[in-house]
Amino acid sequence: MKSILFSLVLLLSVLKLDAQSDTIATNMGDVIMTPVLHATTVLEWDGKTIYMDPYGGAEKFEDFEDADLIFITHAHGDHLNKETLGGLNLDATTAVVPQSVADEMDGLDFHEVIILENGAEKEVEGIRVKVVPMYNLPNDETARHKKGWGNAYVLDMGGKTFYFSGDTEDIPEMRNLENIDFAFVCMNLPYTMTVDKAADAVIEFGPKVVYPFHFRGKDGFSDVEKFKSLVNEGNPNVEVRLRNWYPE
Secondary structure, three states: OHHHHHHHHHHHHHHHHHHOOEEEOOEOEOEEEEEEEOOEEEEEEOOEEEEEOOOOOHHHHOOOOOOOEEEOOOOOOOOOOHHHHHOOOOOOOEEEEOHHHHOOOOOOOOOEEEEOOOOOEEEEOOEEEEEEEEOOOOOOOOOOOOOOOEEEEEEEEOOEEEEEOOOOOOOHHHHOOOOOOEEEEOOOOOOOOOHHHHHHHHHHHOOOEEEEOOOEEOOEEOOHHHHHHHHHHHOOOOEEOOOOOOOO
């Protein structure tokens, strides 16, 4: 029996290592952060399970509880992925989305949909949510992501703040962020921004920890090691954590 228990503990430890989950202490218990794919992230905290931009197929969420909350940044298919969402149990799930996403959610039976626009602040399930812009530069008719079309989110969970960039470039609203504990920042061309621009913005707004994610672009993967080196040189107070966002 002891041998079986030891084997189970060892297996669970290996699975946790493979998933590269991080345990983050807050004033109200730990947040367990698990990278899933691209921009998709799962946060578990205070008895709640939160999916950020679920993508890649419902099977990727089989090891997690059904989502209490799902945040979607914008309506592109690697963020609003209706195939993935359609395979999830959404009976008790609240979605937090911009209007542009709500307009394309036909056929998805969420328990509740909360529509928030840039600048909004709202408490949802004990999480203080602040919405900040995400957009390309120049913000004109050529932009893949126009200002106001999508949302980046800052979540306050137990006194720790988590910034999820959505698809954005090096915009003033990101550079002006303050008191961010954990930042999840995109970097892939031609859709968002270069590694250099992402690093320069992070150096300026100075989160305590930054995770480069959403770094697969048209020509492959961005150089996250270069990003880490640039940030370490420019602002040594920022810890760069590299995790496996592309396990396949």
